[in-house]
Amino acid sequence: MLKKKVLERSAAAMGPQxxxxxxxxxxxxxDPNTYELLYANRRCRSLLPTRDYKxxxxxxxxxxxxxxxxxxxxxxxxxxxxxxxxxNNPSMGRHFLLKDKLxxxxxRPARLxxxxxxxxxxxxxxxxxxxxxxxxxxxxxxxRLMDAASSREAAQVVLSCVGGFYQASxxxxxxxxxxxxxxxxxxxxxxxxxxxxxxxxxxxxNGSLLNRLLESPQAQCILAERLGPEYRQVAAQMQDAGVxxxxxxxxxxxxxxxxxxxxxxxxGIDDTRVLExxxxxxxxxxxxxxxxxxxxxxxxxDALTGLENRLQYQRFLAGPIPAGPIGAVFCDINSLKxxxxxxGHSRGDAVIMQTADVLRACFPGAHIYRMSGDxxxxxxxxxxxxxxETMLAKARDRLASETDYGVSLGGAxxxxxxxxxxxxxxxxxxxxxxxxxxxxxxxEHG
Numbered sequence: 001m002l003k004k005k006v007l008e009r010s011a012a013a014m015g016p017q018x019x020x021x022x023x024x025x026x027x028x029x030x031d032p033n034t035y036e037l038l039y040a041n042r043r044c045r046s047l048l049p050t051r052d053y054k055x056x057x058x059x060x061x062x063x064x065x066x067x068x069x070x071x072x073x074x075x076x077x078x079x080x081x082x083x084x085x086x087x088n089n090p091s092m093g094r095h096f097l098l099k100d101k102l103x104x105x106x107x108r109p110a111r112l113x114x115x116x117x118x119x120x121x122x123x124x125x126x127x128x129x130x131x132x133x134x135x136x137x138x139x140x141x142x143x144r145l146m147d148a149a150s151s152r153e154a155a156q157v158v159l160s161c162v163g164g165f166y167q168a169s170x171x172x173x174x175x176x177x178x179x180x181x182x183x184x185x186x187x188x189x190x191x192x193x194x195x196x197x198x199x200x201x202x203x204x205x206n207g208s209l210l211n212r213l214l215e216s217p218q219a220q221c222i223l224a225e226r227l228g229p230e231y232r233q234v235a236a237q238m239q240d241a242g243v244x245x246x247x248x249x250x251x252x253x254x255x256x257x258x259x260x261x262x263x264x265x266x267x268g269i270d271d272t273r274v275l276e277x278x279x280x281x282x283x284x285x286x287x288x289x290x291x292x293x294x295x296x297x298x299x300x301x302d303a304l305t306g307l308e309n310r311l312q313y314q315r316f317l318a319g320p321i322p323a324g325p326i327g328a329v330f331c332d333i334n335s336l337k338x339x340x341x342x343x344g345h346s347r348g349d350a351v352i353m354q355t356a357d358v359l360r361a362c363f364p365g366a367h368i369y370r371m372s373g374d375x376x377x378x379x380x381x382x383x384x385x386x387x388x389e390t391m392l393a394k395a396r397d398r399l400a401s402e403t404d405y406g407v408s409l410g411g412a413x414x415x416x417x418x419x420x421x422x423x424x425x426x427x428x429x430x431x432x433x434x435x436x437x438x439x440x441x442x443x444e445h446g
Contacts, residue, residue, distance in 0.1 A: 016295050017041075023291065024252065024284060026096070026115035029105050030058040032074045037061060038105055047092060064091035074111060077102045084146055086118075095119045097142060104299070114288065118142065121277055134274050137165045142281055151289045152187070158260070158282040159189035165274050166247065166265035169194035173282070176214070176257040177201075183210060183258075197241060197263065209234050214257050219249040219272035219279075249275040251283035258283070302370040304349055305356035313369040313377060317421060322381045326417035327388035328424045329378035329395070330432040331359065334406035334439055336374040351405055358402060362395035377425060385413045408436035 020027050020041045027041040035057045040048060048061050059065040059072075076083050082099040089096060096115040103112045121138045141161035148154035155173055163171035173187040185199030202210055209231050213220055223245050224238040238246070243263045249272060251258040260279035268274070302309045333355055340348040352374070359368050359378060367379040380388055392411040399407040410431025414424050 016298060019291050019294060023114075023288065025288065026117070027113070028058065028062070029103070029110045029112050032077065032102070032109065032111045035059055035068055038110055062091075063089065073100050076100075077111060079103065082114075082146070084143070093119075097146070099146060116142075116146075116281070116284065134165075134271070137161060137274055138277050138281075141278060145281060145285050151286055154285055154289065155187040155282060156189060158278050159187060162260065162262060162275060162278050163189050163191060165268065166262045167267040168247075168262035169243075169264040170197045171260075171262045172197075172199065173251075174199070174202075174259040174261065183214075194264075195242060197243070213248050213259060214250065216250060219247065219276050221269060221272070222246040222248070245269060247272065247275055249279035252280050252287070305353055305370055307356055307359075307368050307370045307376070310369060310371050312367075313371065313379075316367060316379065321418045321421055323416075323418060324382050325384065325388075325413065325415050326421065326424065327378075327380040327383050327385075327392070327411060327413040328421070328428040329359075329363070329376075329380070329392060329409065329411045330425065330428040331355070331376040331378065331410075332408045332432055332436060333374040334408055334436065336405075339405060351403070354403060355399070355407055358395065358398050362398060363391055377428075379421075379425075381417055383413075385415075388413045406439055408432050408439055410435055 017039065020039075023041060024043060026044045026047065028037060028044045029039040030037050036055050037053050037058050040053055045051065045053070050056075050061070053061055057068075059067065059069050063069055071087070073083055073085065077100050079102040082101045085098050085100075087096050087098055088094075094117055097118050098116075099114045101112050103110055105112075118139075121135060121142075141158055144157040144161070145154050148157050159171040159173070162168075169191050171189040172185050174183050175186045176183055181203060183202045188197065188199065190196060209222070209227075213222075222234075222238075224235045224243065227235040238244070245265060246261055246263055247265050247269060248259045248261040251260060260275060260282060262275065300308060300312050333351060336348055336351065339351055352370075355376065356368070356370065359376060363378050363380060365380075367381075369377045369379075371377050380391070383391070388411065392409070396409055399409065410428045410433065412424050412427035412431060414420075417424075
């Protein structure tokens with residue numbers, strides 16, 4: 001059972017660079033002081049003149065410049081939010097919407113840039129007035145999309161833009177359920193003068209109309225009155241819901257199977273370019289946000305146990321420390337190295353996860369950190385001394401009764417967390433060390 005849990009969690013854990021490589025957008029990381037390229041994702045690497053890019057200046061490889069670009073945004077970047085701007089790259093002959101931000105990359109400050117190629121959309125504005133309107137809609141929607149504070153807000157921005165452009169009664173996102181057997185409406189926009197529209201969960205079957213739409217690489221228009229006899233039930237459901245026409249565009253593969261759609265479009269029903277473009281952008285942006293959320297989670301958590309990591313512990317100590325009492329626990333797995341050497345690292349990982357699960361169960365609501373391979377720290381703000389001692393005793397009992405490898409545990413409590421939290425953790429560490437000595441019968445180091 002423990003080995004199965006190890007395999008499942010290991011399969012779910014992907015490295016940040018693997019996740020960035022999966023994006024269709026151009027992504028690179030550089031040193032803001034030396035301009036050296038530190039990382040380029042798969043899409044970016046395909047555009048570089050050399051595979052040996054690390055350590056070389058970004059302005060040379062990306063812009064074909066002999067010196068730092070005069071329009072470089074490094075001085076405007078912060079770690080708090082993205083700086084969004086547009087740029088026409090003459091060396092690539094493409095127009096990009098760019099998002100720049102300062103991040104931590106392997107312990108050093110770095111510049112992250114995400115480039116969305118909007119060249120084709122830029123070219124649309126050179127044609128007719130309708131194309132100009134299309135372009136304005138796309139650019140404004142993309143700007144608002146990338147400035148949105150949350151994934152839900154981002155999706156609603158696109159739905160309101162596409163709904164307004166087509167003068168539709170509703171705009172919506174349909175996403176394939178994780179089971180792969182049904183589709184759900186995950187986001188819905190309704191025009192101010194339109195009746196509510198309900199989307200039931202729709203089952204998929206081979207040959208179904210919805211399955212055909214999901215597999216189509218292009219936008220599709222469905223008119224209730226023109227559906228063939230094989231789709232008579234679909235036509236009846238549309239008419240009952242007051243929907244005469246549906247326009248769908250597939251979301252990009254990076255997002256997963258899904259559709260961006262509008263109902264009852266009163267304008268531009270023959271022009272699917274806006275819908276297709278926004279389907280691409282909303283799918284890519286939501287994929288990027290999900291990826292960013294996963295990267296941020298990985299930055300804060302231990303990949304094996306899911307507990308918070310040492311970086312999060314240091315952030316907690318950096319404050320602000322909550323007022324009131326606090327309990328601290330220091331935990332160390334006995335002889336983890338010997339377990340790894342004798343039984344293999346899969347057994348060692350199972351031991352680590354089992355210890356983490358016991359700590360979670362015994363200290364609900366606490367901050368639990370995996371500090372290193374065999375060490376854990378638990379901080380319990382706001383608990384009384386009696387409550388803390390009860391939780392600590394429960395953890396000792398469970399670790400003693402449910403494990404056969406032994407875990408040394410020490411705790412300390414203080415009435416005021418703000419006085420000296422470091423000293424409190426040291427006291428817990430000393431208590432743990434005394435417990436380890438008792439376990440081995442002689443002083444033990446590590």
